[in-house]
Amino acid sequence: MLENIDYQAIINDILLPWGSKILMALVIFFIGRLVAKGIVRVTEKVLGRSKLDTMIIGFITSILSAVLILIVIIAALEPLGVDTTSLVALIGAAGLAIGLALQDSLKNFAAGFMLILFRPFKEGDFIEAGGATGVAEKVSILTTIMRTVDNREIIVPNGNIFGNNITNFSARDTRRVDMVFGIGYDADLKLAKQLLCEMLENDERVLKDPAYVVAVSELADSSVNFVVRPWVKSSDYWPFFFDMQEQVKLRFDEAGVSIPFPQMDVHIQQ
Structure with missing residues (x-):
């Protein structure tokens, strides 16, 4: 039965035509993908020379890459006899169906576009x-x-x-540092305020304009609280904040200004 098979006809009528079509489709796909990557790289370099933020450049190139790959796939299917016009329509319909199913993803895509815009x-x-x-x-x-x-x-x-x-937190060049320091009720109020002002005056990171604020904000249960609100550069915010915590403790200890901890007096009646 195998002797009746015309192998030459199979090769001529099936293998050679389809083999050449498949080979052509693969060539188009791989070359197209290389070209797409090249276009994306060139676009990235051109945009990089502009004043655009790198996040905008990355967003644009990622969309461009996805579109170009889709075009390459459609072009690679054409030698195989696939009706690309119908395929595009099918992709559009499938995209609509997928879009309805993936509303959150579309929401994230739209939000990403708005963030870039x-x-x-x-x-x-x-x-x-x-x-x-x-x-x-x-x-x-x-x-x-x-x-x-x-x-x-x-x-x-x-x-x-x-x-x-x-x-x-980085949008503005300057930031106000809000701090609260408490002293005991028996501590020297004026001395504590003087020490706080001296520390701010002697720190080069504290801006002269706007002026800092040092004021009594609260007569609390266990302490008299000062609000200390200097302005510094945004880049100095955390280094200044941490240094200030340490310096206040050291200066208050040297001057004998007590920093109380929460406490309660209990009176027992017989």
């Missing part, structure tokens, strides 16, 4: 958004990548960020 933060800004706090590193199509102060990576959906409050 309005730019509430840029790369390197320290922000609080989407329930996370850290340095913004990248806005991709669906997510934003943040790095915490202890070097952990947090990936937050764009929809969670754009749909909620965004606090950008």
Whole structure:
């Protein structure tokens, strides 16, 4: 029975035509993918020479890469006899169906576009958004990548960020440091205020304008509380805050100004 098979006809009519079509499709796919990568790299370099933020560049190139790969796939299917016009229509219909099923992903995509458009933060800004706090590193199509102060990576959906409050601690050049220091009721009030003012006057990081504030804010249960509110550069915020905690304790100890701890007097009646 095998002797009746015309192998030459199979080769000529099936293997050679389809083999050449498959080979052509593979060539188009691999060459097209290389060309697409080249276009993305060139676009990235051109945009890099502009004043655009790197997060905007990454967002644009990621979308461009996805579109070009889709075009390459459609072009590679054409030698195989696939009706690309119908395929595009089919992809559109499938995209609509997938879009309805993946509403959250579309929401994140739209939010990513809005973040790039309005730019509430840029790369390197320290922000609080989407329930996370850290340095913004990248806005991709669906997510934003943040790095915490202890070097952990947090990936937050764009929809969670754009749909909620965004606090950008790096947006302004200066920040006010709000601190509260308590002294005992038997301590010298004027001396404590003088020491606090001297520490602020002698610290070069404290800005002259706006002026700092040192005032009694509360007669608390166990202490008399001072509010201390100097202005510093945003980059000096945490170094100044930590130094101030240490310096106040040391200076108050040297001057004999007590810093009380919570306490309660108990009177027992017979």
